[in-house]
Amino acid sequence: MPTLTVSGKTSEVAAGTRLVKAIEDAGVEIGHRCGGHARCTTCRVAFAEGEPDTMTRAEYDKLTERGMIGQHRLACQIVCDHDMAIAEVVMTRENQGWEDTGSAPEPTVTPDPATFPIDELRGA
Ligand code: FES
Numbered sequence: 001m002p003t004l005t006v007s008g009k010t011s012e013v014a015a016g017t018r019l020v021k022a023i024e025d026a027g028v029e030i031g032h033r034c035g036g037h038a039r040c041t042t043c044r045v046a047f048a049e050g051e052p053d054t055m056t057r058a059e060y061d062k063l064t065e066r067g068m069i070g071q072h073r074l075a076c077q078i079v080c081d082h083d084m085a086i087a088e089v090v091m092t093r094e095n096q097g098w099e100d101t102g103s104a105p106e107p108t109v110t111p112d113p114a115t116f117p118i119d120e121l122r123g124a
Pocket residue numbers: 031032033034035036037038039040041042043044074075076077
């Protein structure tokens with residue numbers, strides 16, 4: 001079972017869990033204002049370790065559009081399939097003053113769970 005370290009706490013996560021959900025389950029009220037569809041970027045995180053070298057096309061396109069490529073990743077577009085450590089959860093209910101974190105993401109990555117090597121997306 002992969003582990004996730006966030007906010008100084010390490011826990012086991014069922015393989016295939018969306019990272020945004022795993023972070024939430026770890027007790028961090030991460031934003032997911034678009035419901036996990038790669039539209040809002042409120043779920044963005046910085047990795048300390050275990051950053052995947054693949055992305056969904058939706059994540060690549062959104063990070064490129066917002067000028068965030070290479071800085072942050074979208075937790076709603078990543079599944080926990082190996083050990084990961086998160087250095088920063090950028091937007092939380094607490095630090096943004098939101099009443100809630102957004103509608104619940106579906107269990108599987110949306111809009112399309114297929115991932116590609118980042119270099120391949122860059123060249124597309
Ligand atoms: S981009 Fe909106 S929840 Fe991930």
